[in-house]
Amino acid sequence: MDDPIKVGIADLKVSAAPNKIVTNALGSCVAIVLYDVAHRIGGLAHIMLPTTAFSKIRSNPAKFADTAIPEMLIMMKRLGATKATVSAKIIGGAQMFANVLVEPLGNIGLRNVQAAKEALAKESINIIAEDTGGDCGKSVEIDLNNGGVTVRSIKYGINKL
Amino acid sequence: MIDLINLTLFQLDALKEIGNIGASHADTALSELLRKKVWISVPEAKVVPLDEVPQEFGGAEKMVVGVYLQMQGQISGNILFFFSQETAMTLADILMKRPAGTTKVLNEMDQSAIKETGTILAGSCLTALSALTNKEIIPSIPYYAMDMLGALVDFIIINLSQNAEYAMIIQLEFSESEYKIDGSFLLLPDPQSLEVILTSLGVG
Numbered sequence: 001m002d003d004p005i006k007v008g009i010a011d012l013k014v015s016a017a018p019n020k021i022v023t024n025a026l027g028s029c030v031a032i033v034l035y036d037v038a039h040r041i042g043g044l045a046h047i048m049l050p051t052t053a054f055s056k057i058r059s060n061p062a063k064f065a066d067t068a069i070p071e072m073l074i075m076m077k078r079l080g081a082t083k084a085t086v087s088a089k090i091i092g093g094a095q096m097f098a099n100v101l102v103e104p105l106g107n108i109g110l111r112n113v114q115a116a117k118e119a120l121a122k123e124s125i126n127i128i129a130e131d132t133g134g135d136c137g138k139s140v141e142i143d144l145n146n147g148g149v150t151v152r153s154i155k156y157g158i159n160k161l
Numbered sequence: 162m163i164d165l166i167n168l169t170l171f172q173l174d175a176l177k178e179i180g181n182i183g184a185s186h187a188d189t190a191l192s193e194l195l196r197k198k199v200w201i202s203v204p205e206a207k208v209v210p211l212d213e214v215p216q217e218f219g220g221a222e223k224m225v226v227g228v229y230l231q232m233q234g235q236i237s238g239n240i241l242f243f244f245s246q247e248t249a250m251t252l253a254d255i256l257m258k259r260p261a262g263t264t265k266v267l268n269e270m271d272q273s274a275i276k277e278t279g280t281i282l283a284g285s286c287l288t289a290l291s292a293l294t295n296k297e298i299i300p301s302i303p304y305y306a307m308d309m310l311g312a313l314v315d316f317i318i319i320n321l322s323q324n325a326e327y328a329m330i331i332q333l334e335f336s337e338s339e340y341k342i343d344g345s346f347l348l349l350p351d352p353q354s355l356e357v358i359l360t361s362l363g364v365g
Contacts, residue, residue: 009212009311009318025221025311028319048319055323063322096313097229097304102320109316137312139222154224154308 004141007031007046010063014043014075015144022141026092028102028109030065030116030132031140034072034125035147038085042144043072050115054105065115069123089129089149089161090116091140098135109133129161165208165327165352173206175364179293180204180331180348183286187346190285191335194278195255199342202334208327211318217330218243218345221311226267228279229304229313232287235296236354239317240286242279243310244344249275251340261340267307276303282346286333290348294361317349325352 004020007013009029013021017040023031026046035042045068052058052067061067073083093113102108113132120127129149131138136155142148149161184201191199207217215221226249230240244252253264253271256278264271280303291298306313321328328349336343350358359365 009215009315010322011212025215025309025315027308027312027315029315048315048322057322057324057326094312096306096308096316100229100231100304100316102316105319105323108319135306137309139309 007044009046010048010060012043012045012062012068012072014041014072014079016041016079017144019144020141021144022139024139026138026140027094027096028092028112030090030092030109030112032065032069032072032116032120033089033091033140033142033149034069034076034086035089035142035144036076036081036086037147039081040144041076041079041081042142042147043076044140044142045069045072047112047116050111065112066119069116069119069125073123083123083125087126087128088120090127091131091138091149091151091161093132094134094136094138096135096137131159131161165325165329165355168208168329172359172364175359175362176206176329176331177204179290179358180206180333182289182293183331183348184333186285186289187282187333187335190281191278194281195337197255197337197339199335199337205332206329207332208329210327211322211325214314214318214328214330215311218310218347221309223310224308225310225313226275226307227305227313228276229306230279230283231301232298232350233301234299236290236294236298236350236357238348238350238354239320240283240300241314241317241347241349242282242344243313244342246307248342248344249307251342252278255340272305276305279303286346286348290358294358296357296361321349321351329355
């Protein structure tokens with residue numbers, strides 16, 4: 001078994017079964033996991049900001065929820081995925097230090113989760129599971145054999161989505 | 162807006178000098194607080210791509226205890242003070258005057274004492290920065306968290322990513338040999354404040 005494919009901050013990767021894709025230590029960032037159950041093709045994006053409107057530096061689509069999702073879909077289609085059989089899971093968007101607001105974003109974790117949901121709705125992709133909000137860091141792995149997502153955190157151990 | 166990747170060595174040296182003076186203040190404050198001689202490393206001033214910040218300090222999944230403060234006023238930015246859980250327990254033993262090795266879980270009182278340590282360290286560094294630049298800087302209240310380093314720093318990265326691709330970080334490492342305490346203290350000015358700092362140091 002090969003090592004899982006790693007996704008960094010403001011990064012995204014797509015692949016197919018039997019591979020796994022991981023991203024580590026999400027705080028306020030959000031992991032958007034897409035999986036085409038019919039073709040066993042999936043992707044994982046580790047986004048930082050809700051939309052391109054929040055940054056002066058917009059060249060990297062993996063940085064924003066609103067650009068990462070279309071980008072992942074294009075890449076998955078190239079591998080043979082069809083949008084009709086793609087569903088989503090979202091993880092992260094915590095507030096690590098209680099009550100710390102990042103101006104002008106406020107509760108940035110919450111904003112990222114909302115933006116991910118809006119961007120998925122725009123593409124008519126169903127969210128079938130989520131592990132969002134709260135105050136703890138999470139690491140995420142998707143198994144492209146079956147679309148199973150494993151979320152690990154210090155506080156709650158392992159959560160299977 | 163200043164381009165971080167084009168900071169000159171001369172400018173980085175000027176920023177390091179802030180670290181140096183901050184370190185000597187912090188050294189005194191921390192040694193008094195802990196009643197131990199605390200050793201502080203030669204500060205570093207470095208420019209790191211935002212997505213590489215967690216790796217720079219030991220990896221995203223490293224478990225740490227962190228105290229975070231915001232800098233506000235004429236210079237704004239972020240301050241993060243973090244260390245291992247073992248150091249946090251030892252700090253709690255010393256600050257709460259318990260025999261060494263007593264603390265197994267950090268209760269609210271311990272967390273407050275650790276936050277206070279962060280405030281004292283941040284205060285001494287900000288006093289130095291304020292005196293050097295002649296700018297008013299106000300630290301926020303301290304915030305406490307225990308989790309993976311990557312998760313603790315990502316909102317700071319997010320904050321900076323609105324205007325920059327890199328972070329300018331002034332880093333101090335401190336340690337105490339008897340109790341084997343060690344930790345890191347990071348100062349990350351906002352990009353627009355970095356310009357203010359460099360201009361007031363005469364190297365803008």
